[in-house]
Amino acid sequence: MTEQADAAKKAFGVRLRNIRKDAGMHAKQLAEMLQCHPAKVTRIELGQSNASEDDIRSWAIACGVARLIPELIATRREIALMWEEHRQAMRAGQPYIQARGNSLYEKTKLLKVYESGVIPGILQTRGYVYGVMEANARLYSLPTDDLAEATEARLSRQHLVINGSNTYAFVLEAGALNASMGNTEAMHEQFDFLARVARLPNVALGIIPPARRRILYPGECFYIFDDQLVRDDLWTGRIRTTRPDEIAIYLRAFEMLHSMAVYGSPARALIEEARSRLPQSGAIP
Structure with missing residues (x-):
């Protein structure tokens, strides 16, 4: 992954973390609401794992910002478009x-x-x-x-x-x-x-x-x-x-x-x- 795409992924994770914090929740609390392991929430917030569109919808709803779902999903799709490895695509x-x-x-x-x-x-x-x-x-x-x-x-x-x-x-x-x-x-x-x-x-x-x-x-x-x-x-x-x-x-x-x-x-x-x-x-x- 390029530095540009990697930085965008990490920045998106920071934004999701801030949304969680603004909602007054710990990572463990959010994980319980999302029915996933707390480590998944941490990996997403650190930019080490990609959040699926379903993850983003559930995240926003749990944090009381459902209005941000279209914007967050559009950002996620943009990051996915930013980098396409030739060798993988050419398989x-x-x-x-x-x-x-x-x-x-x-x-x-x-x-x-x-x-x-x-x-x-x-x-x-x-x-x-x-x-x-x-x-x-x-x-x-x-x-x-x-x-x-x-x-x-x-x-x-x-x-x-x-x-x-x-x-x-x-x-x-x-x-x-x-x-x-x-x-x-x-x-x-x-x-x-x-x-x-x-x-x-x-x-x-x-x-x-x-x-x-x-x-x-x-x-x-x-x-x-x-x-x-x-x-x-x-x-x-x-x-x-x-x-x-x-x-x-x-x-x-x-x-x-x-x-x-x-x-x-x-x-x-x-x-x-x-x-x-x-x-x-x-x-x-």
């Missing part, structure tokens, strides 16, 4: 991981994406996606017999960009164009698609030039769904948040990164510069 397989995200993309009307290292997933073409899935398999020691299926699952959401029903704003670091996730032919296909997407009326594809004077340093990638949910991807896990104060920081960062990017012809020129650095043919060395 179900990469095809499942890719397919389960499709509904979120389908219902999102405005997607804002910042990528510093690779092409955004929804813009990746077949050979590129396969290369990414291969890299995931190597990093997380996953099976490789389902890579084709995982590739198709990711590609199945690409039509959302092409058909123009949703709006997309992408900001890429120029270095993301240099991540060759496939052979030369695959990369040519990828660059062709990026150049095509850059002309779509529902897409703003920005690229931050390598020598651009920066007002914000490069960072980890993040996706903002309808300004209501942020997904922040790391190698060891994925942070998700719906907290307005945290989303505000991501939105501010996106606007700063957006202001440094170039669009239209200058962006397409950067794509062609990256293409010119590809080997003539065959596998990327």
